[in-house]
Amino acid sequence: MRGKILDFSDANRTGLIGGDDGKRYEFSAADWKSEVVVAAGLEVDFVADGSRAKEIYVDIPSRTAASTDKNKVAAGLFAIFLGAIGIHKFYLGYSKAGIIMILVFFVGFILILPPIAISIIAFIEGIIYLTKTDEDFYQTYVINEKQWF
Secondary structure (H helix, E strand, O other), X not given: OEEEEXXXXXXXXXXXXXXXXXXEEEEEHHHEOOOOXXXXXXXXXXXXXXXXXEEEEEOXXXXXXXXXXXXXXXXXXXXXXXXXXXXXXXXXXXHHHHHHHHHHHHHHHHOOHHHHHHHHHHHHHXXXXXXXXXXXXXXXXXXXXOOOX
């Protein structure tokens, strides 16, 4: 069955999934089978056992479809080679962050230091994108929409 994680408590190591059937299913961290960190908002595939969810995996079909739109290799290369002007931010759909990077680069060009700093930040982000697994990249930058580091 498919569903979406509605809540997860790190303290109790338990959570709640809203199933596509309209029912809610409780689960524990022991039922989680994916390498991705459990987080609210993730779409999952699971086995329903009464009111419990077992054998929970990140919903791979939806992840694959979304990851083709936002490829980690493309984002990483944009960050490394064109990151100073925020191209990777626009590619990932973070227009506000992209505009900030462009402004810091061009307005700060007079002072020399801001463009160097923004270039270093972009380079580091590119390396981070390229070293993450596909699932981690998807969860961090597509699902959770993390815009910086």
